[in-house]
Amino acid sequence: MDTKQVLQTIQDENISFIDFWFVDIFGELHNVGMPSYAIDENSFVNGLEKLDASSIVGFKSVNNSDMILMPDPNSFKILPNDYDPGHRKNARIFCDLYDGSTRKESRYNRDSRGIAHKSAEKLGDFGFTHTNWGPEIEFFVFDSINVYPSPYAATHSGGGSGYSIESKESPWAKGNVSTAIDIKEGYYPSQPKDTLEGFRKDVCDDLYNYFGIKIEAEHHEVATSGQCEINLVYDEMIGMADNVIAVKNLVKVKAKRKNKVATFMPKPIFGDNASAMHTHQSLWNKNSNAMYDQDDEVAQMSQIGRYYVGGILSHASALCAISNPTTNSYKRLVPGFEAPVNVCWGLANRSTAIRIPMYNRNQEKSKRIEYRVPDPTANIYLLEAALLLAGLDGIKNKIDPGDPIEENVYKLSPEKKREYNIGSLPVSLKGSLDSLSSDSRFLEEVFTKDFLETYSNLKYKEYTAFAQTPTAWEAVSYTHLTLPTKRIV
Numbered sequence: 001m002d003t004k005q006v007l008q009t010i011q012d013e014n015i016s017f018i019d020f021w022f023v024d025i026f027g028e029l030h031n032v033g034m035p036s037y038a039i040d041e042n043s044f045v046n047g048l049e050k051l052d053a054s055s056i057v058g059f060k061s062v063n064n065s066d067m068i069l070m071p072d073p074n075s076f077k078i079l080p081n082d083y084d085p086g087h088r089k090n091a092r093i094f095c096d097l098y099d100g101s102t103r104k105e106s107r108y109n110r111d112s113r114g115i116a117h118k119s120a121e122k123l124g125d126f127g128f129t130h131t132n133w134g135p136e137i138e139f140f141v142f143d144s145i146n147v148y149p150s151p152y153a154a155t156h157s158g159g160g161s162g163y164s165i166e167s168k169e170s171p172w173a174k175g176n177v178s179t180a181i182d183i184k185e186g187y188y189p190s191q192p193k194d195t196l197e198g199f200r201k202d203v204c205d206d207l208y209n210y211f212g213i214k215i216e217a218e219h220h221e222v223a224t225s226g227q228c229e230i231n232l233v234y235d236e237m238i239g240m241a242d243n244v245i246a247v248k249n250l251v252k253v254k255a256k257r258k259n260k261v262a263t264f265m266p267k268p269i270f271g272d273n274a275s276a277m278h279t280h281q282s283l284w285n286k287n288s289n290a291m292y293d294q295d296d297e298v299a300q301m302s303q304i305g306r307y308y309v310g311g312i313l314s315h316a317s318a319l320c321a322i323s324n325p326t327t328n329s330y331k332r333l334v335p336g337f338e339a340p341v342n343v344c345w346g347l348a349n350r351s352t353a354i355r356i357p358m359y360n361r362n363q364e365k366s367k368r369i370e371y372r373v374p375d376p377t378a379n380i381y382l383l384e385a386a387l388l389l390a391g392l393d394g395i396k397n398k399i400d401p402g403d404p405i406e407e408n409v410y411k412l413s414p415e416k417k418r419e420y421n422i423g424s425l426p427v428s429l430k431g432s433l434d435s436l437s438s439d440s441r442f443l444e445e446v447f448t449k450d451f452l453e454t455y456s457n458l459k460y461k462e463y464t465a466f467a468q469t470p471t472a473w474e475a476v477s478y479t480h481l482t483l484p485t486k487r488i489v
Contacts, residue, residue: 003044006073006093010036013078016088020048020069021245022095023112025058025455026325027379029249032069033090044071047098058454059110067108069095075242080206080250082257094242109448112381113238118446119385120237123283126392128290132282133384134216134234134368137247137376138275141196141226141255141262142167162472165268167225168195181224183272194220200228203247203254211250213243222273222338234280237384244380264376266324267331274332274339277376280357281387282368283308292367299347299356299404300367309345309354309369310401311394311442312387316343316353316373318439320425320432322386323374325459327429327466332375334427335410340372342409343423345401351409353425354401373425385446393442429463 001009010018015036022030032050047068054065075094084090097111107114123130143166167173169181178192191197200218207213207230214233221227230251232243248264255262267274283290283304291305301309312319324333332339338350345354355370374383393399405420412422426432433456440452 001073001076003041003073006044006076007039007041009076010039010091013091014089015078015091017084017090019079019083019090019092020050020071020095021092022069022097023245023379023381024056025110025112025379025382025451025458027112027245027377027381029245030056036091044073047071048095051097053097058458066100068098068100070098071095077211077246080210082206082250082253094245110451110454112379113241115446115451116238116241116381116385119388122389122392122446126395127285128283129286130236130284131384131388132234132284132368133237133240134232134280135240135244135374135380136229136231136276136278136280137244138221138227138229138277139248139251139262139264139376140223140268140275141199141228141251141260142268143260145261145263145268165225169193170225183224183269184222186220186224186227187222189220196220196226196228199254199258199260200230203251204230206250206254207247211243211246213246221275223269223275224272225269227273227275234282237388241380241384248376266326266329266375266377273337275376276332276339276372277374277378277383279371279374279383279387280368281371281384281391283391289364289367291369292364294362294364299358300361301356304395305367305369306401307395307398308391309394310399311391311397312354312369312371313343313345313401314394314399315390315439315442316423317426317432317435319386319390320373321429321436321456321459322382323371323378324432325379325429326375326377327463329375329377330426330428333373333425341425342412342417343425344405344409344420345369346405346409349405349409352405356404382447386443389443389446429459429466433459433463 017033017035018039019031019033024030047070050069051067052065053060053067054062071093072095077092079090079092094113096113097108099106099108145163145165147163168176168179170176171180171182179195181189181193204215204218207215216231216233218230221229230247235243251262264275291302293300293302296302324330333341335341340353342353344352346352347356348358349355353371353373355372357368357370371387402421409422426435436456443452
């Protein structure tokens, strides 16, 4: 949709307000609304002088804070009714961020969407026209999360910190004889145990009818207490990133309207599976899939595809700073919960970091890789950009990933892992940030040093705050210097 079509649609559909969306460096969605009568062609030519960048964490200082929001008319969508309790008809447009003008060279270097755009431009250097992406978005929907006595109590004399989760599906909930799902037993249950089937279908209907986002499937995931998954039909890089932002926001909005709470926090429940965002990706030259080789007897994977795999695996530890960017992320990346902890690849092997789906042979359209490490706290624009640059680095430097692993990696001995040259992912946010500090050159043509330093410094502060905050578990464990080992899995 171009500018004239957007303006005509606003008029024809009697749109009241336009919500202009953009994300910060962590992928958090921000919005400014304007009445439709205040929008004209100039809004799309010269942008909107509406952003005080000093008020956004990780952006600008107060003495140099004026920025321009440049609406992308192609991202115009009418919003579902849930977005306005006042029953107004509103629309949304994604914005790109500019420094003081709308010239290409003024694109803000900390604009996540801009970083994704810039990384996509690298495809032409390698003879590719575009990439396709298909993330699997997992999340929890609870009846409530109760934090007590307050989120700040751990640093005050009033007491320690803790929280409880309420869900009709929880095995600890009262009156749940027909809806209880035990730990790790939530995969594909039917009603009445699956209490969120209707919620997910409502989300999927709105995603398609309002946003034009096609859904491959929706279902309950392995964990108890309302773990959900929505899989999106593949799309090109920027379009898919925009779609992921829309999905996450709509899930939260609909949950709020139903007096529930949705969270993309990977690991909210001790001893149960966590939420991931497995990310499928492929490389294309017009209508030709560059990852497909019909004559390859092992995986029908081209040499280019193998080098792409090699690039991602070689930078896997550094990538974790972007693909798994929270302290909670590393409570998921532990053995025993179907999460990848080993740096290797395999065919139809879900114990590896990269899986090559092998449902059908001779299917060029579906040949792809699945990177199983990311979780839904990742900034999708940065994630796609970083994975693409890592893969292209593998192609440029012909990084061989070795033979695919056929065995269950979770059960391999340390000796076998050394024999197969299987590395391990970082075990903490600090570890991933340290890896990024020593391995960032493959990103720096797109991710500026300024951006990487800003991002890393803020994330180091996040880790430090977490490391210094007492928890309820510590209070129970160390009050009498007795560790509850029976509870440790």
